[in-house]
Amino acid sequence: MGIAAVGVFMHSKNVGTGWQMPVSCFDCHCKILSDIPLMMLEAVDWQRFRYLEKNNKIGRPPQYSRIALLRALLYMELANLSSVSELVRILKGDNYKMRILGFDQLPSESTFSRFKDQVDTDRIMVLLTSMIWKKNPDFMSMVGVDSTSLPAFTRSDPEASWGYDHINDKMYYGYKIHLLYDLITLAPICSIVTPANMHDTTQLLPLQRKMGSRILLVKGLFADIAYDSKEHLERIYPIGIPLINRVNRRNTKKELPRYRIQEYIPFHDITMNKLYKNRMHCEYTNYLLKEHLTLKRVKTTGILRVTVKTGLTLIARQIQVLYQVKQGANPRTTIIE
Structure with missing residues (x-):
């Protein structure tokens, strides 16, 4: 420089x-x-x-x-x-x-x-994603969706609620952060904060709407079994975005393929398994946000202030990625040489 x-x-x-x-x-x-x-x-x-x-x-x-x-x-x-x-x-x-x-x-x-x-952290995140995309045209082509827990600062916070943390296998009182990530750089794209009792599947379409026209850059959307819904696939597949997630067989007694998208495209299970491995990057992204930044700490109450706190942390992660991309370094890490 x-x-x-x-x-x-x-x-x-x-x-x-x-x-x-x-x-x-x-x-x-x-x-x-x-x-x-x-x-x-x-x-x-x-x-x-x-x-x-x-x-x-x-x-x-x-x-x-x-x-x-x-x-x-x-x-x-x-x-x-x-x-x-x-x-x-x-x-x-x-x-x-x-x-x-x-x-x-x-x-x-x-x-x-x-x-x-x-x-307005949402507007700032949009501007940062455009800066990253300008340097890396493949940015936002492969997108993952996931949620992560955020314990409340105090149990007296009236806008938080009880939810289940599947990573730590325990109940917690607080909020849930629903995120869209770029799976190539592990950069967050947009987010929604809800009380912890809100199910993941309810936030997929709101996150899609939050992407706006940027959704046209997406060539594949990767999700876990919690997001399985025929409605979701029918809403986004017509605009050219395959939703790649495992079928939740508890939702039906019918014989279904392993992946919901196989009802539309006859992909072999081996091909789908290789593609689906990309979703695992979501868990590592959550780890970077919590262990290397400050997403696991919240010292404020109320969903609006928690949303701002979350947004600032996600913007910081975007800046790390932008810096690394500009330097020609690995954007998938928070370690800056």
Whole structure:
């Protein structure tokens, strides 16, 4: 990565936007290279997020750049920091890092919290997927769907519920994250958060709708037996997307093929077994999100705030993938060389 290519967000500003313009210098370049999360943030085209700086309210413009607030929250996720208070404490002790992220002065914890309540993580994820796809045209061609558990911060959270964690084979109180993944890069594409008692199969079509026109890039959708439904196949097969999942024989007494798609296309079981192995990557993606990022921790209550927290973690994973793809490195890992 050349020095001139490094966008460092320092003190000079665009009039009326609050966004700090990129400045290049050898000292800043070295500072970024010594901090891997900062280095990964530089893979993002932040000009695509200028819409965040629009101020539709009458009165004084915002004190802080919203892009800078977003960058700081994503730095928190990439650096595996446990809370906004830890982020503020680190920035308070590192004025240089604070300026690289885009601040003239340090925002308070309440400023970050108010911004988190307003941020549209779905829109940001769409923009990140477009950046990855531009670098890797096969992105979103093979897509997996799965869910993962997210225990509630407290059992007094009224919007959470009891559900079953099939990985740990136990009941838990909390939420469930339903995800579409790219199986080539293990990057999340979109997500929906529900109470833990919501069955996986109810969220497949809502996730499909959330993809919008991007669904036309999908050449195969891989799911486990929990998503087995003739209705699902009949809804997406006509638009050219084969749903590859095992048949749940408990749903019928009829003699059925091993895979639902075999009712439409006479694939041999051996061929289908080889294809179906790709679905296993979903479990590894969940592992990366929980063990290498912060998806297994939630310190907030209410489904809206949990959705934002989840979205920020998924965006951080997308940034990791974007960085790796740009570097020509393996995108299927969170280990950045």
